[in-house]
Amino acid sequence: MLLAAPRFALPETVGEALSALAERPDAVVVAGGTEVMPDLLWRVRTAAGFVSLRRVGALRGTSRDGDELVVGAGTPVAALVDAEAGALAAAARSLGTPLVRTEATIGGNVVSALPYRNMLPALLALDARLELTSDTGRRTVAFDGFTTAPGVTRLGEGELLTAVRLPTRPCFSDYVKIGRRNAQYVATVSAAVVSRNGAVRLAFGNAGPVPLRSDAVDVVATALLDGRAGPDDLRAAVADAVDPPEDTVASAAYRRHALGVLATRLVVRAQVDAGLGS
Amino acid sequence: MSSEADESVTFSLTVDGAAHEVTAPWSESLLTVLRERLGVRGPKTGCAHGRCGACAVRVAFEPDRADDDGHVLCSCLLPAATAAGCSVRTIASIGGPDGELSDVQEAFLAEGAVQCGICTAGFVTAATELLDTDPDPTREQIEAALYGNLCRCTGYGRIVAAVETAARTRREATP
Amino acid sequence: MRRPDGQAKVRGEFSYAGDLHAEGMLHGVTLRSPHPHARLLRIDTAAARALPGVHAVLTAADVPGDLHFGLTLRDEPVLADGVVRYAGEPVAVVAAIDPRTARRAARAIVVEYEPLPAQTDPTLAADAEPLHAEGNVYRHLAYECGDPRARGVVTVENTYRIGMQDPAFLAPEAGMATPTADGGVRLEVATQWLHSDQRQIAWATGLPPEKVQVVLAGVGGAFGGREDVTLHTHACLLALATGRPVKMEYTREESFLAHRQRHPGTIWLRHSADASGRVVSVEGRVVLDGGAYASTSPVVIANTVTLLQGPYRVDNGRFEGWSVRTNNPSCGAMRGFGVPQAAFAHESQMDALAAALDLDPLEIRLRNALRRGDTATFGQRFTQPTPVREVIEGLRAVPLPPAGGKLPGGVGRASSPGSVRRGVGYAVTMKNLAFSEGHVDESTATVSLRDGHATVHCACAEVGQGFVTVAEQVARTVLGADTVTVTQPDTLIASAGSTSASRQTMASGTAVHRACVAVRDRLLARVARERGLDAGLLSIQDGAVTCDGTPLVDVAAATPGHTVRATEHFAHPPTTALGQGDVYVGFAFSAQRAVVDVDVELGLVSVVQIASCQDVGTVVNPTQLLGQIEGGIVQGMGLAVMEEVVVVDGHITNPEFQDYLIPTIVDAPEVVSVYVTDPQPGMPHGWKGVGEPPLCTAVPAVAAAVRDATGLPLPSVPIRPEHIALGIGTPPTVTRTTPRPPATTGGTALSEEPADRPGTWESEGAAGH
Incomplete structure (x- = not known):
């Protein structure tokens, strides 16, 4: 101490x-x-x-554990800007400002659990797992479902988030966000994609009270990837799946629209990466 | 109601090379400790919530390690007590003791990157770290490194010019 | 020449108001109303006073002098008086040993409010229940010229909306008041106008003005937002009550609540033009929301209304406007002072006319450009250089930037080159310079010279714009001084007026210039006397006294140990009330071209480049001139696409920098700046104000470029992403009209007397810009 x-x-x-x-x-x-x-x-x-937790050395840094990347919860976001997973890197690179990223941690981003936080859609799309440690031991839970309401998580009393675990199986992944200026902004909405073996997994930020994904959206997104569906189909599926907030920054209608656009663009990028698109 | 003793912690802090013993409320920011308790007023209070960068300082969290030269952060966001035992360098550590200017300071002055100047210490601090890391940044890299610092007077044109000039000066000075 | 204060600023050693410190000083904190409109039923300060470390708790009952202050109407209480009229209105102030204790004490003050309905819709204000004994209309003005019913072949009309912009200077308000031995008070404060502060503090403290000394502390930006009194009086009252120095410093949130914003407004405009694009008539109506207290609302509305014509010749028109009281935040001065609102509206209309007539946007502006000798709609003749055509032609010569550049959305990486459309937009504006409508625009400077060292004393507030550079440059040039000290401005010298209205280089620069010339002439007369020479043959060149071109002696050695001093005054020729002659001292003209890349699907904008050609009189200091142009453009671009104080039911929802967005370095465009130099008559070397036009022009230029990229009408600023992505906004109504020549010509007639009350305007150039 x-x-x-x-x-x-x-x-x-x-x-x-x-x-x-x-x-x-x-x-x-x-x-x-x-x-x-x-x-x-x-x-x-x-x-x-x-x-x-700032001076707990064991919480900082990344390591490999089998086919998982283990990111210490106290790892500053700045350490992730060159992460192999494109979505993780992009989310890290656009978080806050250069002077904030060296301090903001991935664990803090997860536990704060606000739907617009940068890292959350990336972690959801990447199917991250969380390592939670307490006096009685350690448990690992899926990030999907960890957040139950804005700012509320399943973290137990006396429990610490100690690591974020991400699958390292090769994939294409990316992350985008939009706001009302071109740097240093809170996401009006954001989205992340993971495309692996022809299957697409999308996740959305500020699209509802918690980070959001949907099997129905992924089915259409996967169909779009291999040409069985069109962009309008995906937009419609996204519009059905999301429940974005209405506030002074943007209307729910705009957010719903933009989420569809972002989803489509991410799938197109996955297509290009897979050599399927133009 | 808690007692006054519960409110405060005492810790050591090195600021611009000088060792200090600080007693402050445990939630007090490094910026407040620097300005109000230690009288170090180079870092400025622009927003106090990490958006403007006027309070930027360079902190080495492991000052005993030779490879920890510190990094620049917003001192308003750092609970000071969590930096116990650390080394903080402010704008006062950039440039010489007798009024000499660093290359970055010189360029800010020469290029007209200073108007009201309240953002200047933060910009100089961040730009110095950038050039320490990358002596030949592109315009895009300059912008990427400095968007955590806001300026309301200059429109940034002269600031970009100043960083480019400082980089050129630095490259020419180190053959 | 470099800024004389630059060395200290780059080293972090420059002392700002927030850095003020004194032995034994107390800290002042303000308790503010959480309600936009409420009756104050009870204030109980007993618990707060009882806290250890608390030295004073003041409410309206403790104000010894006149409770009311204000730049125009004296309608604002120093501390709330029976009723609060905006969320954030000061109710009580506390002085304590440290900020924590002071904040704790403020929380311990019990205030019982009876919330009242908040009147937040400015369009209903005029007819609503009065919110104040002074009524809800700060000023109504209306006038006509020629025949407003004249028509050309096409008539376009639309309603434009401008959001509330915050000056967002980066150093929040701060100051320190110290009681003086004579029973008075000395206030060091970041301000724009020392003497206006002095007068208003004197009212509240009941002290004679000479016992209120105001000294400029280091100012971290102003942009109009420091023209009104905020913490000034509170700090002085607390210092007088406690007998100790009291420092006050606002948080960023308080800064948003306390200072005045740019007026949000609604402007309806109808332009009719002939087939060649010549404007036949213009009709306009403006409502500006002045918020809870008057500040400069009665003056701002005149700028907006009179400059609706833009830099174009308009012979027939009808113009009307109101600035009104609501329970929204108070609005007042911000760089541009009512003109950005007008400029956005009239330039949108010019583009709508051009589109209706299939004319090039620059061509229609050239065809209507004002010329020297023309008469404004408000009756003033343009007798000075009026280089509207010249700024347009100058702009046209700047080459367009290549494709590419920063993508919309920036770090969020949502856009790709394929999702982006480029747009190019133009705007030309006219900005009045200096105080107006009969308010005296003057300054005074004292200059002394001893052994080659010059000292300049002037009450002109340096807020970042670089007056100190100008003053030193003048002293070096005119006097050949080796070193120059520009002393900290204070109220021991006569007023220099406000650092606003693009006026200080003209007013205080000229006062300094005159004082330097007087010192020079005295120095030369003395040298002539001592050496038996003809003073008429002597001059100062390159730091030496010369006789008929031959160096005699260095200035520094010319009169050893002897101080030569002179005080000189400058005032612009007087202006008049609206409708009676010259309302304005002068005008500056500016043309800009914005190039934007827009991701239309997402509504994201990247401003790639703004080219500017501005009428600047003569270039005083090229670096500082460029700084004003670039800085003003980026503030204008901020209003065009991102900056908006969002007020919901009288409450500011974004009083911080997470959600009130000012442009970052990534958002800032490349700026290309060229100039028309046509010396301003009556000014030394033809100097002219330059600070406001870049902002005024950037707002419509950026909006026009986004319209060009999207094909959308976009009648509101800031343009939000959803306006673009969802196509929100009503297009102008275009009517093919039957031409109707004017039935009458010439003359400006006030339709009604302006509603300012005689006797309420302050004697000393009260805030006319």
């Missing part, structure tokens, strides 16, 4: 972090701080203490 105070802990190991959290059950777990600090400023969150 580098530093401990009644309402603050700066552990160096996962074990220390878990016990620090057990001793301060009301504390907010803070990794990079890039979300927590503005939240405190804007009073959308209060904190009864901090347990900081």
